[in-house]
Amino acid sequence: MNGDYEDRILESGLEEVLGGQYPPDLSAKILQELDRRRVSPGESPERIEAPPTVSPVVSWPVSPLPPAASPVVAVDAADRRAERQSAAAGTGGAVGIGRSATARRHSTRWVMGWTAAVSSGVLLVLFAAGIYMSRMGLGPRAPMLVQSPTPSPVVPLEPNQADSQLDALPHREMPAPWEPDSDFLAPEDPAAIASTMESPDAPIEETPVEDRPALAQVRSEPWDDARMIDFVDRMLEQQWHQHGVTPAASPGDDQWCQRVYRRLVGRDPTEYELRQFLNEAPDQRRAALVDRLLESDDYVRYWSQRWSDVLLGSAADKPEQWGVDRQGLEQYLAAAIQENKSYDEWTAELISASGSCDPEAPDHDPAANFLAAAWGTEGSIAATDRVSRVWLGKQLVCAQCHDDPASGWNQEEFWQLNAFFQQMRIHRASEDSFAAVKEVDFHGGTGIAQDAEIFYPGQDGRLRAAYPRFKSESIPKSGLLADVHRRQELARLLTRSPDFRRAAVNRVWAKLLKFGFIEPVDGAGPNHRPSHPELLEGLSEQLAAHDFDLKRLTRxxxxxxxxxxxxxxxxxxxxxxxxxxxxxxxxxxxxEPDRSMDLHRSLMVAVRTRPTGPTLHASKLARRSWTPSQVTVPQIIDTQGSESMIGPLWLDRLAASDMSADKKVEHLFRAVLDRKPTTREATAAKLVLADRMNDHLAVRELWQILFAERSRR
Amino acid sequence: MKPAIPQDRADLDPAALIERYQVGIWRYLRALGCDPAEADDLTQETFLAVLQHSFVDHGPAATAAYLRRVAYNQLVTVRRRSGKVTAVEDIEQFDRAWDDWAGNDEGEARLDALRECVQQLTDRARMALDMRFRDRASRSEIAAMLAISEHGAKNLMQRAKQQLRACIERKMA
Known part of the structure; x- marks a missing residue:
């Protein structure tokens, strides 16, 4: 046996010596993570003392870490049922069923329990201090405080002074400190939301709002657009005032028009469109333009692509790898956006979809593409994480193994959410075929479909059981589709969740303004407080009140x-x-938002605005170098004085060469943007080339588009 | 020889602790069968687990042993959750073998010796080990390259490893 171990150690040495697998320097990474977890080494009262003896193998009286070898006990159905019956009243959805606990582990748990109690006390003190600091403008979400080049209107105040100044503010009270998992504003105090959104100079009739359970779908009275826009403005101004920041001046109508085109339809306005906008009545043209764009086909196409990227995640670039039909998903989303289907409605359709991704299949359902992509190689775990990222704005992947302070979810909640995805499987006949979401009865970990649980390894090494449950709401435990369709139930519960509407607002806001209230957009949790909690809450409430109309939110x-x-x-x-x-x-x-899609849109507009006609390819011309020897195109650009003068020097050579269109496009992208084109951009650029009357003109115009793109960066 | 970390807990410098022991923990995890990425993760988790609790250092050897035990427990947990069997049956015996190998310098001296010993192997043996550990070739690929049977390739590499062990022992004596 010892020889085997020596062999393995030697092999690991050979992997380092021959294979070049050297140990990395993890210091910075570990210290950064340690800092992120915000736990200093001396905080815990639990004390681990290394033994005074120098021994290669030591045992530790108290260890915070998992026992070295506590076997997971196989559980039979009878035992499980007995445990479940005895614990049914109090333990909720998860039942501890291991039975190999040793006295040491009991002792450890007692110590850890005591530790948790003391830690809670410490946290309460820290939390109170956090409230104080937040009121002083020193909270962790405050912008970085460095020496101001100009006198700042914000000066340090004593607490009572600060309160008196806050009272004197022209707007609402200071935002409440962010409370982890407090649902932004206390559920039992819904009037706070209404009072926050109420304008002092435009009081509205009070709408009595009853106390809300956590998932109750409360629809406030919908406000009209003018009032909502005013609310957004006031909330922004409040933050500016609070932080002593003067907002930048208006960019002017032409720049405003350009940015609205870019963010709403992903391209620049044409000269005609800009002129049309500027010729309209000044007091109405902005709203008119937004309305016009929101109803345009460009908006539908652009946002169906952007939502596809969000939904497919990492599968967006290689949908075929997962048997996903990206185009089909985009068409589905385009239809939903076109008819202004409510966001919660198409969310529910995506979560509960079943059928084939194959457009030719009789059971084709384009909405199934989302789950087919989310399923990936990790199955239901990946789907759970993807759903939470997209629609709850939370990353739950860590919670599958342990309680996750980052998301605020515990391990049990993760597996309860995961249990909703147990009635589906992904089927692919071959690696080349489309995937299909198949619905199956789930018989649970012990084969009893009427009481279908899933098992997962708990943090203490014991096997635990979980039933479908979303936050505080459970559904019947049966795994039979005839009894309950778990994904449909999840869709119902999820779309009623406050986190759902907040995540929607945060994502749309971030798409339009580059940064969301919570960054990253799928990083909501106690550690990521929103920058504008009241604005986020107000927008999300009104989004729900307007039946999740994303166009209205965008407006x-x-x-x-x-x-x-x-x-x-x-x-x-x-x-x-x-x-x-x-x-x-x-x-x-x-x-500097993501420009790749915008560039694609600009290229497509260029294609549509050019005259069509026979293409004169230069493919019969002899291939010859179109750049001076030993000098790369970027060097040429960088070493010449005026970039606008560079084009004619080499563009004609490129146009005259017999390179394929692919190569020409790639050369142009590398020369101007210093990167390869995306597939989408390459396709659009080739359309530009094919659409020209002659290659010289085509290459020149393509270069102009790319050069304009480069200039904007 | 790297500097020892401060003895007093109040003076414990996490950066110094990590710098002093991370290489040893990473190599230990690799020897336990972790791939490099897994070793990265578990090394990180090991130090995080230790640094999030009060820790008193009683000397380099004891601290190194303690960190290895924490690392091993982390590995057991990960393997258990992923449904894999932990590869080491007798961790105490493995630790003794590791202590012999690592010595006081996380195995640096033996790795230096190993580099020299590899150069002393026959061309065929070195080629076989190169293919195995550098190119990740399978045994059948190695056999095909050397025009021998798979069994022959296995024996060739086994003998090469025995020679390397003997060579290292001679150099370390």
Whole structure:
């Protein structure tokens, strides 16, 4: 045996010596993670003392870590049922069923329980301190505080002074400190939301709101657009005032028009479109343009693509790998956006879809593409995480193994959510075929379909059982489709969740303004408090009140001041620096969004606006170098004075060469943008080439589009 | 020889602790069968688990042994959750073998010796080990390249490893 171990150790040495697998320096990564978890080494009262003896193998009286070898006990159905009956009254959905606990482990649990109690006390003290600091403007979400080049209107105040100044603010009270999992505002105090959203100079009739259970779908009275836009403006101004930030000036109508086109339809306006906008009545043209774009085919296409990216996640680039028909999903989303189907409705359709992704199949359901992609190789675990990321704005993948302080979800809740996905399987006949979502009865871990549980290994190493349960609401435990369709039930519960509407608002806001209230958009949790909690809450409440009409939400955002500030960084807005990790204040317009899709849209517009006719390819011309020897195109661009003069020097050579269209496009992208085109961009660019009367003109115009793109960066 | 970390808990520097022991823990996990990525993750979790609790250092050897035990427990947990069998049947025996190998410098001296010993192997033996550990070739691929049977390739590599062990012992003596 010892020889075997020596062999393995030697082999690991050979992998390092011959295979080059050297140990990395993990110091920075570990320290960063340690800092992120915000647990200093000395906080815990639990004390582990290394033994005074120098021994290669030591045993530890108290260990916070898993026991070295506690076997997972196989459980038979009778035992499980007995455990379940005895624990049914109090333990909720998860039942501990291991039975190999040793006295040491009991002792450890007692110590850990005591530790948890003391830690809770410490946390309460820290939380109270957090409230105090937040009121002082020193909370962790406050922008980075560095020496201001100009005198800041914000000065440190004593607590009582701060309160008196807050009372004197022209707007609402200061935002409440972010409470982990407090659902933004206390559920038992819904009036706070209404009072927050109420304008002092435009009081509205009070709508009595009853106390809300956690998942109750409360629909506030819908406000009209003007009132919502005013609400957004006031909430933004409140944050600017609070942080002593002066927003950037208005960018002017032409720039505003350009950015609205880019963010709503993913391209620049044509000259005609810009002229048309500027010729309209000044007091109406902005709203008219937004309405026009929201009803345009460009908006439908653009947002169906963007939502496809969100839904498919990492599968977006290689949908065929998972048997997914991206085009089919985009068409489904385009139809939903076209008819303005409510967001919760198409969410429910995607979550509960079943059928084939194959457009030719008789049971074709394009909505099934989402789950087929989400299923991936990790199955229901990946689907659970994907659903939570997209629609709850939370990353739950860590919670599958342990309680996750980042998302605020515990391990039990993860597996209870996972249990909703047990009545489906992904079927693929071959690696080349489309996937299909198949519905199956679930018989549970012990084969009893009427009481179908899943088992998972708990943090203490014991096997635990979980039934479908979303936050505080359970559904029948049967795994039979005839009794209950678990995914349909999940869709119902999820779309009623406050997290659902908040995640929707945060994502749309981030898509339009580059940064969301919570960053990243799927990183909601106690550690990621929203930058504008009241604004997020108000928008999400009203989104629900307007039947999850995303176009209306988009209208509120685009017509607010968030869109009407320049992208210029000014001394008065220097505190607003989300790019460097601070909280976004939206006092200036954040540029440099993902441009790949926008460039694609610009290319497609270029194709449509050009005359069509026979293509004159230069393929018969002899292939010859179109760049000077030993000098790359980027070097040429960088070493010549005026970039606008560079084009004619080599574009003609490129056009005259007999390179394939693919190669020409790639050369152009590499030369101008220093990267390869995406598949989508390459297709559009080739359309431009094929659409020209001659290759020289085509290459030149393509270069102009790319050069304009480069100039914008 | 790396500097020992401070003895007093109040002076414990997490960065120094990590710097001093991370290489040893990473190599230990690799020897236990972790791939490099898994070793990265578990090394990180090991230090995080230790640094999130009060810790008193009683010397390099005891601390190294303690960190290895924590790392092993992390590995057991991960393997159990993923339904895999933990590869080591007798961890105490494995630890003794590891202590012999690692010595006081996380195995640096033996790895240096190993590099020299590899150069002393026959061309065929070195080629076989190169293919196995550098190119990740299977035994059948190695056999095909060397025009021998799979069994022959296995014996060739086994003998090469015995020679390497003997060579290292000679150099370390």
């Amino acid at each position: 509120w955002i685009v017509l607010s001041r968030a869109f009407d500030v320049s992208d210029q960084r000014t001394p008065e807005s220097w505190l607003d620096s989300p790019e460097t990790g601070g909280a976004p204040l939206f006092a200036r317009f954040y540029t």
